[in-house]
Amino acid sequence: MKKIRNAPQIIDAGHAASRQLVLDIADATLQRLDSYERIKSIMRLEGDVLHIGQRHWNLREKRNIYLFGAGKACNHMAMAVDHVLGDRLTRGIAIVKVPEASDRFNKTEVFVGGHPLPNAEGHRASQEIIRVVEQAGPEDLFIVVISGGSSALMSCPREGITLQDEIDATDVLLKSGAGIYEVNAVRRHISALNGGMLAQRIQDVGAELIGIGISDAVATPATGDIGVPYTAYKSTPIGPDATTLDDARAVIVNFNLADRLPQRVVSYLRNAGPEAETPKAFPNNTYFLLNTLPDSCSYAKQACEALGLPALVLTSFLEGESRDAGTFMASLAREIQAYGNPIKPPCVLLSAGEVTTLIEDNAVIKGHGGPGQEMAASFAIAAAKAPGACLLSIDSEGTDGTTRVAGGITDSTSLKAATAKGINLHQALREHSCFEALDAIGATVFTGNTGTNLCDLNILYVPALVPVLEGAAK
Known part of the structure; x- marks a missing residue:
């Protein structure tokens, strides 16, 4: 089944040949990143023995086996474990962003949490997870x-911080211009589960933890053999946290948030003592890492090569303002077509990372969108001077910003198409209404859940300029 569900409509709405190539590359990349297949490739149950990569566990020695999951790729990840364990699973709790009609679980209850802002159902699921852990003991196994x-x-x-405080704090942080490391430094230190606190609770009752993760953190190295336990696992609810209370306090100062964040959050962080620090090591846990940001570029490059297209990985560290990144991508396309730098056309340039959008005042918002769509819109404006150039910018898990689409795809014809319909892309960027525009x-990309979550995937195709034959214009 194709990952990009509206590909025919996308192709018909712009430069068809360029869009077809970009969509083929994106689809092949997402297929390889699907966590359901990744987990099933290393996990199997043989009688009473659970095998995961190089490790195995005798389940006769375990009283209860619990499955917890959370994240934008949780549907596929939790399903894979649930399907492998079958009746050996005691109970599962999965917190997903978007449920799919095709999701099938045996013993796992699904909760629909909130993202990018938390919600009450995610909170209820988290409280239930805490209750399960508190009743567990040394003979229990948790797979998370x-x-x-x-x-x-x-x-x-x-304690002392409300769910609404957490919602409001998240909203402010995501619009502050802070990077994801800074955002997480605050979020982890006001959470009872994140920043390694779930692993701490499991350790406190003496139970065993197997963690299986996808890292969307910029700068995490590419994966190798995913069946080998990953010793450098960190952060999220189940790994040691690299951020500190001092980091969280610095975010408040550096981004001038003292008067914008909920005062209970500011007061808690300012007054918290060493006992409130997140855990920094879990030497007895077993972790497996399925994918990281560089993997998406690597798989996309292999897909390009299979199509006979030269490809260059620009970076898997892309951060900053999304609209600026889109303009830069268009500038690269023009440089390639004019001078063949840094690679001769036709070619594909690949990048991954996590661009962000600064919104200092919610009053300016007139619609919906996300960083991927803003990047695609700004590219469209500048790429009108790069014939045939096409950029796809998506959040690889399938939802970009506040929308149900993965992101956007635009090409050198998109600005003209928007103008013909009375749509001002500059205004859409100012008013953060790029989804509507x-x-x-026909420039939004719909995937539904992809089974992965590696932040942004950007694919830029640049064809060679078609030479104008002498006398052709006469």
């Missing part, structure tokens, strides 16, 4: 699957 988005979906603020010209 985590992907990006768990900080919002697994929402459970510490791009959707009207």
Whole structure:
């Protein structure tokens, strides 16, 4: 089944040949990243023995086997474990962003949490997870699957901070211009589960933890053999946290948030003592890492090569303002077509990371969108001077910003198409209404849940300029 569900409509709405190539590359990449297949490739049950990669567990020695999951790829991750364990699973709790009609579980209860902002159902699920852990003991086994988005979906603020405080704090942080590391430094230190606190609770009752994760953190190295336990696992609810209370306090100062964040959050962070620090090591846990940001670029490059297209990985560290990144991508396309730098056309340029959108005042918002759509819209404006150039910018898990689409795809014809419909892309960027603008010209990408979560995937195709034959214009 194709990952990009509206591909025919996308192709018909712009430069067809360029869009077809970009969509083929994106689809092949997403297929390889699907966590259901990744987990099934290393996990199997043989009688009473559970095998995961190089390790195995005799389930006769375990009283209860619990499955917890949270994240934007949780549907596929939790399903894989649930399907492998079957009746050996005692109980499962999965917190997903978007449920799919095709999701099938045996013993796992699904909760629909909130993302990017936490919600009450995610909070209820988190409280139930805590209750299960508190009743567990040394003979129990917890298998926890985590992907990006768990900080919002697994929402459970510490005592003295309300759910609404956590919601409001998340909203402010995501619009502050802070990077994801800074955002997480605050979120983890006001949470009763995130930043390694779930693992701490499991350790405190003496139970065993197997963690399976997808890392969407910029700078995490590419994966190798995913069946080998990953010793450098960190952060999320089940790993040691690299951020500190001092980091969280610095975010408040550096981004001038003291008067914008809920005062209970500010007061808690300012007054918290060493006992409120998140855990920094879990030497007895077993972790497996399925994918990281560089993997998406690597798989996309292999897909390009299979199509006979030269490809260059620009970076898997892309951060900053999304609209600026889109303009830069268009500038690269023009440089390639004019001078063949840094690679001769036709070619594909690949990048991954996590661009963000600064919104200092909610009053300016007139619609919906996300960083991927803003990147695609700004590219469309500048790429009108790069014939045939096409950029796809998506959140690889399938939802970009506040929308149900994965992101946007635009090409050198998109600005003209928008203008013909009376759509001002500059205004859409100013008013953060790029979803409405791009959707009207067939430039939004719909995938549903993809089974992965590796932040942004950007694919730029640049064809060679078609030479104008002498006398052709006469």
